[in-house]
Amino acid sequence: YGSTQFNEVDYILLAGGSASIADLGDLIQEKVGAGCSVANPFSDMALANKVSASAIANDAPALMIACGLALRSFDQ
16 A cells, blocks of 8 residues: 555454454544445355354455465365
């Protein structure tokens, strides 16, 4: 960012455990003025009946690295 021609932030994607704080995305969007959303690596995945969709949605930002590492095995 500092050494490129880009001089403003267009969009913020929140990830990690703190991204699950209620209304954090809205607060950041209001303060910074850029679009903001919480990352969910499971958004386009089908969930088994035994999986709680609300629990996954709550924990999804904290599971970004684990999800990425799990998907690496499919690349080879």
